[in-house]
Amino acid sequence: MDALPETADSLPDTAEPFPRVTDAFVSTAATEHEIVSRLQDLVLQTADPQDFFKEFAVFSASMLAPPGGDVHCNVTVVRRKRPVTVASSTPRARIMDELQYAHGDGPCLLAMRTGKTVYVGDVTNERRWPEYVRAVAAQGVRSILGVPLQLEGDATAALNIYSSAVRGFSPEEIVRAEVFCEQSSKTLRLELRMAQLKDAKEDLEAAMKSRTAIDVAVGVIMAQNRCSQSAAMAILRTASNSRNIKLRDVAAGVIESVSPDPALRTHFDE
Structure with missing residues (x-):
């Protein structure tokens, strides 16, 4: 089974440990600055949260693709206890997430529930979600990486990364994805808070x-x-209840009956 164990203690004796995380190993200072700078630009340049998350998914795919390869990325957020793909880097990426929702579970949903990275190096050897992995294999996906994004309160999210290559992510690239998500989480929390406001x-x-x-x-x-x-x-309330019409719609009808111009303006300071 290629999926990463959920705890470090469960690593087999023969497993090679991940390299020690250092600034030099994960990325150069210039790359870290590029990530932070680009995320700040996305917040400032996108007026709509949907546009922000779309650009974030595309940016994630460009930053996390292995040398000479490419990946497809989704951002999944749990809303009202249901997972929702809020943005995808490509239409193919969205299909992968929809397959996971349809089958009820998968590596990315597991990453959100546990708050831990889940890696499936070869979907043909994965046994936890047999129907799901068969479905994604039919779409040409061979490896999957789900990395949790730290939000606030009860909100949970994950960056879902799909590759057509078997063992498409090396240990170094997995750590890099984790660091990327850690760096991105603060900006995502800010964007979600702005969207709520x-x-x-x-x-x-x-x-x-x-x-x-x-x-x-x-x-x-x-x-x-x-x-x-x-x-x-x-x-007014009696008319609303007896006609089963919303109160504001009954009110609009009353105004239309007496005014040649029923349009109303609400005056308040921004």
Whole structure:
């Protein structure tokens, strides 16, 4: 079995230990600077999180490909307890991840669950996921590397790297991938936090626009029925419930019935 054991203690006596990790061995200072600089550029140059992760997947594939070879990379994040591929370096890479999800498990999902790197050097010798490895072998993939990405809280992620070569990653290249992911994790956490803030801002704007429509509609009902604000709100809610229509849509209908220009503007400071 070519997959790396999950613990160092389980390495067989005949296994060659990984070389000692040093700055000189992993990468030169120039390469480390290139990684950090490029990731910073991605954050600054991409306005949408999806664009960032796409560029990150492509960058990962270019940085982690063995000399004279190429690899396909995916970034997988667990959302609402389900794994989702947020970006792929190539369409072929996305197919590999979809196969893993369809079969319910695989090296990359295992890497996310355990927080440890999982390596399958030759899928034809892997016994843990027989149906999955047969499916990826049929796609021309022969070795797989799953490296966890350290995020925050309950969020988990992994960089999934696929190669068409048997034993496509040497021990040195596996360590390099681990260091690359460690260097990248801080930037990924920043990008995800910015995405969360953006989502929260958009949700707040949508809520304020709905609130504006409801408040204006309540004012219309108050004027038409000469009733209190609470009574007007009750009328609006009753109409919403009886018609099984969202409250903001009922409010929009009320406004359209009295205004030649039903478009509303919500005024707030950015």
